[in-house]
Amino acid sequence: MIMKRELITDAVLVSSYIKGDENSLSILIKRHKQKIYSFIYSKVYDRDITEDVFQDTFIKVIRTLKLGKYNEEGKFLPWVMRIAHNLVIDHFRKNNRMPKFDNSTDFDIFSVISDSSLNAEKSLIKSQVEDDVRRLIEELPEDQKQVLIMRMYNDMSFKEISDNTGVSINTALGRMRYALINLRKVIDKHNIVLTN
Amino acid sequence: MAKLYIENSKHNQILEPREETVNFLLNYSQALSVINCSKSKLKFEALLN
Numbered sequence: 001m002i003m004k005r006e007l008i009t010d011a012v013l014v015s016s017y018i019k020g021d022e023n024s025l026s027i028l029i030k031r032h033k034q035k036i037y038s039f040i041y042s043k044v045y046d047r048d049i050t051e052d053v054f055q056d057t058f059i060k061v062i063r064t065l066k067l068g069k070y071n072e073e074g075k076f077l078p079w080v081m082r083i084a085h086n087l088v089i090d091h092f093r094k095n096n097r098m099p100k101f102d103n104s105t106d107f108d109i110f111s112v113i114s115d116s117s118l119n120a121e122k123s124l125i126k127s128q129v130e131d132d133v134r135r136l137i138e139e140l141p142e143d144q145k146q147v148l149i150m151r152m153y154n155d156m157s158f159k160e161i162s163d164n165t166g167v168s169i170n171t172a173l174g175r176m177r178y179a180l181i182n183l184r185k186v187i188d189k190h191n192i193v194l195t196n
Numbered sequence: 197m198a199k200l201y202i203e204n205s206k207h208n209q210i211l212e213p214r215e216e217t218v219n220f221l222l223n224y225s226q227a228l229s230v231i232n233c234s235k236s237k238l239k240f241e242a243l244l245n
Contacts, residue, residue, distance in 0.1 A: 038211045058221045
C-alpha cells in the first residue's frame with residue numbers, strides 16, 4: 001500500500017484533490033510535512049510559531065486548490081515552500097511592528113529597567129569572551145575568516161564584501177554561513193563556554 | 197578544520213508537525229466548500245460543520 005502511494009506523483013494527487021478526493025491531501029501532507037516543517041523551523045526557531053506557520057501555509061494551499069487558482073506549471077513542493085517562506089516573512093514583519101513580551105516566565109520589571117552598563121567583573125568577562133572568539137576566528141579557513149571579519153568587525157554589507165573580495169554576494173553569504181557553522185562546531189567540539 | 201565539513205551535526209533531529217495540526221488541516225479541508233456562482237462568475241467559500 002505504501003509502495004503504491006509513493007508511485008503517485010504530486011501532480012496526480014493535486015489533480016485528484018481538486019476533483020474532490022480528500023485522501024490525496026492527506027498523502028500530500030504526509031509526504032512533505034517534514035520538509036516544510038523543518039524549513040519553517042530553520043527560520044523561526046520556535047516550535048509553536050512553526051506549528052502556526054505550517055498550519056497557515058496549508059490553509060492557503062487548501063483554499064488556493066479548492067478555488068481553482070493553482071497554477072499547474074509549477075511543482076507542488078516548491079510552491080508550498082514559497083508560501084511558507086512568505087508567511088515566515090509576514091511573521092517577522094508583524095513581530096517587528098508589534099514587539100511583545102514573552103510571558104512564558106514570570107515578568108520581571110528589573111529585566112526591562114536594569115542598568116545596562118557593565119560592572120568591572122562583567123566587562124572583564126566580556127573582554128575575555130571577545131578574545132576567545134577572536135582566537136576561534138583565527139582557526140577558520142582564510143576565505144571564511146575574511147568575510148566574517150568584514151561583516152562582523154568592519155560592519156560591511158555583503159555587497160561591499162563582494163566588491164572588496166571579488167566574489168559574488170552569494171559566495172560571500174555562503175562563506176559567512178560556513179564560518180558560523182564551523183565556529184559553532186569548534187565551540188561544541190571543545191565544550192567552550194562563551195558567556196557574558 | 198577540514199574534518200568539520202564532513203562531520204554530522206549532533207543537532208540533527210526529525211521535525212514534524214503535531215498530529216492535531218495535521219488533523220485540523222484535513223478537517224478544515226473537508227469542511228471547506230467552494231460555491232460557484234455561474235451567473236456572476238463569483239466563487240464563495242463556505243465552512244460546513
